[in-house]
Amino acid sequence: MRKPVTFTRNRKEGRTAFLFVLPLVTVIVLFIVIPVLGTFWTGLFRDVTYLPTKFAYFSNYRRLLTDSDFWRSFRFTMLFVATAIPLEMALGMVFALILNERLRMRNALRATVLIPWAVPTIVAARTWELIYNYGYGLANYLIALLGLSDAPVNWLGSPVGAFFALILADVWKTTPFVAIILLAGLQTIPEEIYEQARVDGTNFLQRFFKITLPMLKPVIAVALIFRSIDTIRILDLIYVVTDGGPGGSTTSLSLYGYKYFNEGDFGYGSAIAVVVFVIAFLLSVSYLKVGGFGRAME
Amino acid sequence: MRHSYRLVCIAMAIALSLTLSCSKEEGRVTLMIGGAPAELDYWETLLEDFTENTGIEVGLMRQPTDTDQRRQSLIIPLEAGEGDPDVFLMDIVWIGQFAASGWLEGLEPMMAVDNFETSPFFSRVIDLADTYEGRLIALPVYVDAGLLYYRADLLIEYGFTSPPATWADLVKISVQIQAAQRMTNPDFWGFVWQGAQYEGLVCTFLEFSTAGGGGLVDDSGALTLDRPENIAALNFMRDLIATFGISRPNTYTEMKEEEVRSTFQSGNALFGRNWPYAWGLHQEDGSAVKGLVGISLLPAFSGGEHAATLGGWHIGISRSSDNKEAAWQLVKYIVSRDVQLGFALNLGWNPARQDIYNAPEIVEHVPHLVQLRDIFDSAVARPNVPYYSLLSRELQQRVNAALAGTATPAEALKTAQREGIDIVDRYRQ
Numbered sequence: 001m002r003k004p005v006t007f008t009r010n011r012k013e014g015r016t017a018f019l020f021v022l023p024l025v026t027v028i029v030l031f032i033v034i035p036v037l038g039t040f041w042t043g044l045f046r047d048v049t050y051l052p053t054k055f056a057y058f059s060n061y062r063r064l065l066t067d068s069d070f071w072r073s074f075r076f077t078m079l080f081v082a083t084a085i086p087l088e089m090a091l092g093m094v095f096a097l098i099l100n101e102r103l104r105m106r107n108a109l110r111a112t113v114l115i116p117w118a119v120p121t122i123v124a125a126r127t128w129e130l131i132y133n134y135g136y137g138l139a140n141y142l143i144a145l146l147g148l149s150d151a152p153v154n155w156l157g158s159p160v161g162a163f164f165a166l167i168l169a170d171v172w173k174t175t176p177f178v179a180i181i182l183l184a185g186l187q188t189i190p191e192e193i194y195e196q197a198r199v200d201g202t203n204f205l206q207r208f209f210k211i212t213l214p215m216l217k218p219v220i221a222v223a224l225i226f227r228s229i230d231t232i233r234i235l236d237l238i239y240v241v242t243d244g245g246p247g248g249s250t251t252s253l254s255l256y257g258y259k260y261f262n263e264g265d266f267g268y269g270s271a272i273a274v275v276v277f278v279i280a281f282l283l284s285v286s287y288l289k290v291g292g293f294g295r296a297m298e
Numbered sequence: 299m300r301h302s303y304r305l306v307c308i309a310m311a312i313a314l315s316l317t318l319s320c321s322k323e324e325g326r327v328t329l330m331i332g333g334a335p336a337e338l339d340y341w342e343t344l345l346e347d348f349t350e351n352t353g354i355e356v357g358l359m360r361q362p363t364d365t366d367q368r369r370q371s372l373i374i375p376l377e378a379g380e381g382d383p384d385v386f387l388m389d390i391v392w393i394g395q396f397a398a399s400g401w402l403e404g405l406e407p408m409m410a411v412d413n414f415e416t417s418p419f420f421s422r423v424i425d426l427a428d429t430y431e432g433r434l435i436a437l438p439v440y441v442d443a444g445l446l447y448y449r450a451d452l453l454i455e456y457g458f459t460s461p462p463a464t465w466a467d468l469v470k471i472s473v474q475i476q477a478a479q480r481m482t483n484p485d486f487w488g489f490v491w492q493g494a495q496y497e498g499l500v501c502t503f504l505e506f507s508t509a510g511g512g513g514l515v516d517d518s519g520a521l522t523l524d525r526p527e528n529i530a531a532l533n534f535m536r537d538l539i540a541t542f543g544i545s546r547p548n549t550y551t552e553m554k555e556e557e558v559r560s561t562f563q564s565g566n567a568l569f570g571r572n573w574p575y576a577w578g579l580h581q582e583d584g585s586a587v588k589g590l591v592g593i594s595l596l597p598a599f600s601g602g603e604h605a606a607t608l609g610g611w612h613i614g615i616s617r618s619s620d621n622k623e624a625a626w627q628l629v630k631y632i633v634s635r636d637v638q639l640g641f642a643l644n645l646g647w648n649p650a651r652q653d654i655y656n657a658p659e660i661v662e663h664v665p666h667l668v669q670l671r672d673i674f675d676s677a678v679a680r681p682n683v684p685y686y687s688l689l690s691r692e693l694q695q696r697v698n699a700a701l702a703g704t705a706t707p708a709e710a711l712k713t714a715q716r717e718g719i720d721i722v723d724r725y726r727q
Contacts, residue, residue: 048725049373049377049395049398049399049401050395050398050399050400050684050685050725050727051725051727069717133548133552134546134547134548134551134552135485135546135548135552135561151547152547154547154548154551156551156552157547157548157550157551157702158702158704159702159704242551243495243496244495244695245494245495245550245551245695245698245702246495246550246551246698246699246701246702246704247495247695247696247698247699247700247701247702247704247705247710248495248695248696248698248699249699249704251695259691261370262366262369262370262373262687263395263685263687263688263691264373264377264395264399264684264687265688265725
């Protein structure tokens with residue numbers, strides 16, 4: 001049982017402590033609390049540029065309940081998160097384990113793996129759009145080269161095709177981030193524990209599931225939180241590659257909300273943004289609880 | 299605590315000085331425009347000329363090229379009631395929203411003072427686009443309309459004397475010539491057009507549906523997206539890709555103006571639907587189709603009419619402008635005959651003034667313009683309502699779904715109509 005930290009009841013020290021946290025609190029209030037509350041507030045209004053603004057209680061939220069396009073983008077976004085995140089975590093773990101081994105040129109390899117993450121999303125998205133291009137894309141070039149199909153494939157032409165094309169681009173882009181976070185976690189696990197376990201005659205899988213995974217739990221939670229929040233808000237990749245097509249089937253929640261902002265309905269757009277925020281928030285809290293991240297910090 | 303007070307004071311002082319430096323002296327206006335770099339360079343020379351003649355300084359606020367981003371960068375200062383920009387360009391379909399939002403200054407009082415007449419402009423454009431609830435709130439800078447581009451050399455080679463007048467003819471000719479051309483060029487297509495999920499799809503859909511006697515709204519202005527003529531038109535659009543095979547399978551995923559233009563310009567298409575801007579580029583040195591292109595009205599369905607969607611950009615004055623008099627001088631200058639003639643000759647923009655189409659410079663340098671004049675005079679407009687962009691997005695995704703084959707044309711348009719009515723009910727004043 002650790003002794004709880006207590007502040008000495010000294011006015012001067014108290015003021016110093018206050019000054020230390022002041023910048024952080026200011027930044028959080030200015031750039032997080034106020035905008036979030038402001039968005040929630042706007043969402044309570046009928047705030048359309050060409051209509052008289054009026055307080056509308058929860059009518060924007062009520063409208064969400066029966067808006068089939070909203071639910072379609074909700075389903076799409078959740079399915080996207082549920083598909084992309086496990087792939088990113090699994091692949092990221094594999095990369096991290098490989099990069100943690102004593103390989104030749106390990107540093108060069110680590111730097112190489114990071115490249116996709118370092119590329120701005122818009123640039124990466126544009127590149128993927130060109131890869132999937134029907135007429136001159138790399139994907140169809142390879143298909144023709146390998147003789148897999150007589151005619152080019154219209155990769156983004158069906159809802160399923162477009163979905164997996166986006167998943168591939170997203171996994172490519174963000175797996176390195178997961179790999180690097182997990183790698184940092186791996187390096188904090190003392191080598192002696194593994195040596196001890198080897199002496200006890202354990203195999204690789206046993207060591208992975210009994211030592212590595214439990215000790216990585218807080219780091220996995222961090223990676224999950226960052227990736228989930230990012231993926232729930234996904235906009236840029238989709239905006240460039242499909243812009244919601246075909247037939248609106250790949251409209252993410254953020255893209256759906258963005259369109260309303262652009263069309264002058266700030267109230268409804270805000271309500272959608274609040275929903276995205278709440279989902280991301282709840283998901284983060286649940287990871288913290290389930291992942292035992294909070295306990296690990298004690 | 300004294301420290302933070304000082305910080306607050308400094309911050310306020312900075313904010314105040316920023317505000318002061320933004321407020322401007324007499325005789326200065328801000329113009330917000332976007333576009334290709336060459337276009338913006340041309341604007342700069344124009345504005346220098348304007349300043350020399352009037353003594354009014356013009357600040358140019360540059361916007362991105364992308365139409366959606368241009369609108370976004372306007373909505374924010376206008377909604378906030380900022381003094382800048384004073385003058386800006388609008389896509390034809392934004393005017394309803396901008397006017398209903400109260401962002402546009404009525405032009406009639408200033409016109410009356412100057413005895414400014416709208417008679418030189420296409421009256422159809424003034425009525426359909428620039429007049430909102432009886433008030434003139436914008437003036438046209440240039441006009442656009444959908445055209446049929448065709449390969450005159452190939453039509454002659456295969457014994458056709460004129461471009462097709464009906465869609466059935468276009469299909470017949472395309473099937474024949476495409477099959478023959480594919481012997482030597484496997485990537486040759488009969489007809490390329492804009493089918494991706496974006497504003498351009500509404501333009502092509504409006505053309506197909508009007509050509510078959512349909513339309514987006516009836517005479518009273520009520521939404522009629524799912525009328526039988528429209529369903530037939532959408533069926534035909536789908537057939538161009540799926541049944542006749544004369545349009546590329548990526549029509550509904552990738553084909554926008556530039557994709558259509560580059561396919562046609564590289565010699566890989568017999569017919570193409572595009573805006574007038576493509577003409578100049580097709581005729582450039584290095585174009586595979588230089589001197590081989592003809593333009594005509596888009597075909598009609600048998601018993602229907604030829605239809606072209608009206609496009610173009612318009613100029614307006616912000617109601618929050620702090621220098622409306624100077625702003626009006628700038629607007630008057632931009633829509634003047636000389637400037638419009640310059641746009642036509644230098645940027646290939648189609649003048650909104652009818653009195654330019656017979657100018658000797660036009661006849662000599664851009665003779666195809668003469669042919670376009672009648673098309674502009676009969677083009678169909680998209681509904682000029684404030685919630686147009688919501689309707690458009692709804693229609694885009696339903697029509698696109700039908701082209702992708704994930705909904706039948708009838709289902710797609712029935713859904714679009716149902717959702718469209720919902721939008722009208724919700725956003726009507």
